[in-house]
């Protein structure tokens with residue numbers, strides 16, 4: 001999974017561990033200063049991505 005380059009060039013890819021099976025999935029971080037935080041439930045605020053791991057688990061990654 002390769003993200004296209006962005007205008008500001010700050011986007012980056014990091015691997016995060018699935019909280020259910022610890023397999024790693026890649027997530028695109030929209031800003032290089034942010035750190036990905038894995039969550040198993042949806043929050044009502046903040047920037048996040050929904051990630052599906054290779055085993056089919058769905059979890060959320062927040063950027064903070």
Ligand SMILES: [Zn+2]
Pocket residue numbers: 018019020021022023053054055056057
């Ligand atoms: Zn998983």
